[in-house]
Amino acid sequence: MSSSRRNFIKKATAVGAATAFGFGYSHTANQMLKNVLLDDRPADPISGNAPKPEFSVDLKTGKLRLNPDQTVAYTMCMGCSTICGVRVRIDKKTQKVLRVTGNPYHVLSSEPFLPYETSVRDSFQALSRYQEKGLRSRSTACGRGNAVLDKLTNPDRVKVPLKRVGPRGSGMWAPISFEQLVEEVVEGGNLFSDGQFDVLRAIRDLKITLDP
Ligand code: SF4
Incomplete structure (x- = not known):
């Protein structure tokens, strides 16, 4: 293959790759431009615009601070036939479900699960980074379980048979x-x-x- 033909193929490949990259990341690029040009920055550089956590634990003392704007309910996920236990965070003012997460008391979302006599306060501490307890008691819901709150609000949800x-x-x-x-x-x-x-x-x- 001649050198000019090889150079042409190299350039065409580079342009194609750059175009594909541009299309693939167009949403991210748009968001970056929006952030820079319109100064539309997320509330927090790490957690973005996610709702504030329902509690926090002081890493040194283990002291618990509750978020007065949220409440937590323990229930079951109907996202599939497994029916895991889940923990649902609710905005007290709007009564809207903010997040669906794992239930640390439930065998299907936590291994090992917490004994039922564990207080809710202690369960929050067990989920936190205090003494790295959260690594042992991490409790999760699957992606589908996290998305079930769409069943309440998604305009395309099925409401009748x-x-x-x-x-x-x-x-x-x-x-x-x-x-x-x-x-x-x-x-x-x-x-x-x-x-x-x-x-x-x-x-x-x-x-x-x-x-x-
Ligand atoms: S959390 Fe996931 S696996 Fe468990 S019931 Fe919900 S959808 Fe099914």
Whole structure:
């Protein structure tokens, strides 16, 4: 290959890589420009615009400081069939869920989990960096668990039962009432215009055991 042809390919590759980099990081670049030009800086250089923590622990003394604007509730995540225990941070004023995190008392989100008699105050300390306790008692929810708060507020969330009204895989759905849902799940029938479905009432049998 001639030297000029090699140089041309090198330059074209460099331009292509720079363009791909530019597209890939366009959001980041935009954000950086916004920060510099409009002085639109995040509230904190490390935690950005994340809500303030619900508590903090003095690393030297272990003294706990609670955030008076937030409360914490212990509940279960319905993000999937695992149903992990989670800890939910709530803004007291707006009653909005701010974050979903792991429940240190729950076997599915903390290993080892805290004994139930542990006070909530002690559980906060156990999650903190005080004496590096948080490394042992770290309690987490998965990414999906963190995102379940979208179920409360996302404008695209599903609020009513949806029934398929086109061929399987066509992505065609229509909202139906809960009464229709129960009726069809129990009684079956030609539900999707493509054949008979015998469902709950037809298969319910309290006399024959599955595994005699
Ligand atoms: S935290 Fe994750 S794994 Fe656990 S129930 Fe929620 S979605 Fe499922």
